[in-house]
Each structure stands twice: as structure tokens, then as C-alpha cells.
Amino acid sequence: MATTNSARGRILDRIRKAEVPLDSAIDAVNVTMEQIYPPIGDPLQRFLAECEGNLTEVKVTGDRSSSVEALRELLAAVPAGTLYVQENPELRQFAEAYSGREVVWSTSERAPENCAASITLCEGLVAQTGSIVSSSRCGGRGGSIIPPVHIVYATSDQLLPDITTALRNAMQSDLKDASYFGLISGSSRTADIEKILVQGAHGPVKVAIVLEMR
Numbered sequence: 236m237a238t239t240n241s242a243r244g245r246i247l248d249r250i251r252k253a254e255v256p257l258d259s260a261i262d263a264v265n266v267t268m269e270q271i272y273p274p275i276g277d278p279l280q281r282f283l284a285e286c287e288g289n290l291t292e293v294k295v296t297g298d299r300s301s302s303v304e305a306l307r308e309l310l311a312a313v314p315a316g317t318l319y320v321q322e323n324p325e326l327r328q329f330a331e332a333y334s335g336r337e338v339v340w341s342t343s344e345r346a347p348e349n350c351a352a353s354i355t356l357c358e359g360l361v362a363q364t365g366s367i368v369s370s371s372r373c374g375g376r377g378g379s380i381i382p383p384v385h386i387v388y389a390t391s392d393q394l395l396p397d398i399t400t401a402l403r404n405a406m407q408s409d410l411k412d413a414s415y416f417g418l419i420s421g422s423s424r425t426a427d428i429e430k431i432l433v434q435g436a437h438g439p440v441k442v443a444i445v446l447e448m449r
Contacts, residue, residue, distance in 0.1 A: 275396050278362035282394060285365025289421030292443040299328065305445045306332040306354070306386065313384050316351025321374035323356055326388065346377035352384035358410060360389055360446075363397040364420055367444065368405070371415040379419060385439040391448045 275281050286293045294305035306329055310318075318333055320326055322342040339347060346353060355378045359368035367387055369379050379385050395401050398418070410416055423438030 272363050272397070275362055278394050278396055279391065282360060282362040282365055285362070286421075286444070287365075289365045290424070290442075291365060291421045292441070294443070294445050296445060296447045298447070302388065302445050302447045303329055303332050306388070309386055309443050309445070310336070310352065313352045316349065317347055319346040319350040319353040319374065319378060319382060321353075321355040321378060326354060326356065329354075329388070341374040341378060345375060346381040348381060350382045352386060353378045353382040354386045354388065355379065357387050357389050357393065358416075359393045359395045359401055359404065360444075361395055361398055361401050361418065364418070366398070366401075366418040366420040367442070368395070368401050369415075369417055369419050370405075370410055370413040372410075372413055376415045380438050383439055384441045384443070385419075387442070387444045389444055389446050391446060 283293055283295075292309070294309065296302040296305050310332060315336075317337045317339055319339050320333070320341065322340045339350065341355075353374060355369075355374040357367045357373055358370050360366070361368060367379075367389075369387075373379065395404070401418070405411065405416060419442060422440055422442045424432055426432045
């Protein structure tokens, strides 16, 4: 016996009767990132301001030793547990900041589900949105998703003005062959239930950046 869904029928009927001017539809498709986001003045200040809005903690440092100290301070607030660290010569130089912790390097295994934090590099930083450009090359796909705390070490020469530039650079490099590529704009969060902000909905509760000026 056939059944009907009157609500569905009414919705489809309104869609069929909708009259959208072709020019308006084309203009909507051609909207650029520059039209969506405010103009960028000082990229660094814009990045820091956007990160604050994204609830991303940024520690700006001037050299390697101060970066080690900044990383040590961030880890001091992380509960005891294993650290998952991207295998990289630069991050190996931060070994003193990991003192007293068990460290799992990304080349030995995937990010353990019970690790306390991950420390990775990134492919770039986007001033326009305060985003981290990440890929599977940065500690694997799980490095930025599984741990409750994700710490990124980056340098000021990785700062890009906007998303368009970040995507263009990715497509012009070997990043196009990565199994994962994405933008991380702060911690995982949702406010779906009663508009109450909850962090750590489907990823890290906290995202932090050690940004070394060069």
C-alpha cells in the first residue's frame, strides 16, 4: 500500500516553485575568501587575534631555548601520561622538555588512544583564520585527532596570509599526494545542545602552538 509524506511533498513543492535569478546564483558561487573575511593588516597580529577567538593558546618565542621552555610550560599543565611525538630532528632537539615522560615517536606506531598529548610540526599557519595547516606528514592522521591535547611547533616563516594561499601552496607541492590534509582552527568543540560550548567533542580539548620567530 503506497504511503505519502505530506511534509516532504510540501518542501519539494516550495523548492520547485522557487525562483532564483541566474545572476544571483552565479554571484553566490563566485564569492571569494577575501569577500568573506576582513582584510589582513599585520599577518602576525591577525593570526594571534584569530587564535584567541579560536581558543588556541599561542606562545611566541624568540629562539630554540625559549621554545623548549614554552613547550615545558605547556606540558606542565598536561596530566601524566604518554606523549606522542612526530619523528623529526627538530622535535628531537626538544627532548629535555619531555624529561620524565614516556615518549612514543610517530615512526614506531600510531598515536595510542590513551596518550596524554601529541607534539607535531605543521605545514603552515593561516593568518586569515588562525588555522594550522596539517597533513598526514605531521605525525600521521591520528596525531592531531586522538590525543586530548595537541601541541604544534611552528616558525614565523610558515605564516601564510590566507586560506587561498595555503591551498595553492599545497597543490603545488607534494602535499597533493598526502592521505590527509586539513585546517585546524582551535580545539574540537560544539554548542549544539542548549548553546553550551563543549570542547573535545570529537578531537583534542586543547590546541596550543609554540611559534618561534625567525
